[in-house]
Amino acid sequence: METLFRVLRRGSLCIALIAAPALANPTADESKIGQGIAALGGLLSGGSNSLASKIMSNAAGVLQYCIRNNLIDNKVSSVRQQVMEKLGFAETEKKTDYKQGVLGLLQTGNKPIDLNKLGETPLGKKAKTKACDVVLNQTTKFLF
Numbered sequence: 001m002e003t004l005f006r007v008l009r010r011g012s013l014c015i016a017l018i019a020a021p022a023l024a025n026p027t028a029d030e031s032k033i034g035q036g037i038a039a040l041g042g043l044l045s046g047g048s049n050s051l052a053s054k055i056m057s058n059a060a061g062v063l064q065y066c067i068r069n070n071l072i073d074n075k076v077s078s079v080r081q082q083v084m085e086k087l088g089f090a091e092t093e094k095k096t097d098y099k100q101g102v103l104g105l106l107q108t109g110n111k112p113i114d115l116n117k118l119g120e121t122p123l124g125k126k127a128k129t130k131a132c133d134v135v136l137n138q139t140t141k142f143l144f
Helices: 002-024 028-046 056-068 074-087 089-094 096-102 122-143
Strands: none
Touching (some): 056 096, 056 122, 074 089, 089 096
């Protein structure tokens, strides 16, 4: 019986040693899923304030992302255009924050949220739409 216990214990140790590198270095897909879950958790736990863009040029870029991905009505392009005009269109398009927004990276002030990592599931799309609505409200307040 003692010999069987030793064999099982050694086998468990071998499995742990084999699995450890895989757990320490997740694949790109596993990492992306984990980041998406973390981003979604941040959206759902922080309320609307956690979705507001810290930088108005980033908000304008995020609006462009939202329009392009059909997350909000196309009529919003006029709001984005007004924000761009107020910020200085030519200068805004050159800013890194704007370019990141167009790519779906929302600069919230705490930790950027990559809207792309939320995925295309119904829950992911709902979270993206909520983020777009919050940014739209934020930019509308900026204009008026």
